[in-house]
Amino acid sequence: MxxxxxxxxxxxxxxxxxxxxxxxxxxxxxxxxxxxxxxxxxxxxxxxxxGGNAEQYNADKKYKEAVAVAVEACADDTKGQTCFICTQALHWKTKEGLVRGCACRGTAGFAHVSCLAEQAKILVAEVEENNLGNDAFNARWRRWASCSLCEQEYHGVVRCALGWACWKTYVGRPETDAPRQIAMNQLGNGLQLANYNEDALSVQEAELAMKRRLGASAGHVLAVQGNIANTYQKIGRLEQALQMRQDVYSGTVMVRGREHIDSLAAANNNASTLNCLRRYGEAKTLLRDLIPVTQRVLGEGHLITLKMRWLYAMALHHADDAATLDDLREAVTTLEDSERIARRVFGGAHPTTDCIELELRDARAALRAREASPGGQ
Structure with missing residues (x-):
């Protein structure tokens, strides 16, 4: 942290x-x-x-630790491969091994975290030096979190290592510097995606305090609050998570509009917490209303769309005695379709694909049990 x-x-x-x-x-x-x-x-x-004083020294140390964890986690998958950026198996300077945490297939997508970080750093520096504008900055900044080949976001410990890489790159800048502020966000997200949730919460709370201290816009504050709510849910503080989710959703709709991607993401997160609290009826009502909107605005293969359909199916078949046979059949059909799309778009190793497949197995088992029971309703 x-x-x-x-x-x-x-x-x-x-x-x-x-x-x-x-x-x-x-x-x-x-x-x-x-x-x-x-x-x-x-x-x-x-x-x-x-070493650059306390914050820089700490960031460099944590970065090296995170890279080692990511390389070890990817070792079986990267054996015999080379980096698509430098074309070497071992990094020429750091001697680190390879990672892969995106949706690339075959021999594509293998890289050193150091190469990915250097690539992102150079791209962002070109924007800053040549004043290329916000659109160019946003497009190039995505390299800190997503693959330049398949365009999908990295996940798990690879994303965490990139979060530390990003933070150590910009931590020495003034607090008012935009890349430094966004780097703190990247670090918090990376820690959370690697399930270092207490550390993630510490970073996110520091980011929220910074945003408020510097007078950030309502949209930026809401985004950080949404990340904190995600972490609350992951560490089991569900009532706090739900209250913050509801505040973030209503606030985002007010600022962005109901069909903005941020509003749809906030609604999806709200439904996730409702499911965790076993308030399945509320989750179903919310998702039934928003899934067609999300499919139209973002498309069938968008991560938010897939997560919404997964959560909707979960609410259908986990509703205990309230779940009908038709509910279970709809849950299985929804998950089968979502699993097919997720595997095509994100690959079988992506966390969302894995979660949908696990949910599909549970839903099929529940359906078989209901169909085999006397009465079958």
């Missing part, structure tokens, strides 16, 4: 907390700073300073 707690006692810190004059390590107060100095910071201070 980024450095949001005291180095001595781990208490949460204000953004303007006192810090070491040389290496900028932050503390609650002078007492904690003196205590930390005696307990070993004296020996590390110069090294941290030479």
């Amino acid at each position: 980024i450095l949001t707690t005291c180095a001595a006692c781990a208490a949460p810190l204000a953004h303007d907390a006192p810090r070491c004059v040389r290496c900028h390590t932050r503390y609650c107060n002078a007492t904690c700073q003196h205590d930390h100095w005696r307990r070993g910071h004296k020996q590390m201070c110069k090294k941290i300073h030479r």
Whole structure:
């Protein structure tokens, strides 16, 4: 995580907390700073300073750890392959191995995290140096999160490693700098997608505090709140997640309109939390209304569309005694169609494809059990 707690006692810190004059390590107060100095910071201070000071030093360290985890996780898949950017098996400088976490098929899509990061860094720098405008910036910034070959977003530990790569690239810039702000968002998303949820929450809360402190727009604040709600759900704080989901959905509709992609994503997230709370009737009502809209606006193969249909099928067949035979049949049909589309668009290794397939197995089992039971209704 980024450095949001005291180095001595781990208490949460204000953004303007006192810090070491040389290496900028932050503390609650002078007492904690003196205590930390005696307990070993004296020996590390110069090294941290030479490494770019505390936040940069921490980001570089976490990045190396995240790359090692990603390379190990992808080892079986990348054996015998080469990087599509530098064409080498081992990175010439870092000696790191390969990763792949997108929808590329066959021998495509293998890369070093360092090569992916350097590619993104160069593309964004060209936009900044030549003042190419927001559209060019947004298109090139996507390289920090998505594959340049298949255009699909990376996921899991690969996305986490890229999040740390992005953060370490821009952390040294002023807090008001736009790439630094977006890099914090990339890091929070990467941590969450790799299931480092407590760390993700820490980053997201720091990002929300920063947005409010700098007077960010309502849309930007709502986006961060949506990410926090995602993390609340993943760590089991469901009532807090639902309250924030509902606030984000209503706020996003007000700011963006009902058919904007951000509003549709917020609605989908709201339905996800309703399912987790076993409020299946509310989830079904919401999704029945919005799935046709999402299919029309985003298309059948969009990730949000597929997640909506998956959640709708889940609400149908998990509704306990309220689920009819027709509900179970509709759930199976919906999941079969969604699984086929997800596998074609994202590949079998994508987390959403995997979740749809697991749900399909459960729905088929529930349908078989109901059809075999006396009465079958």
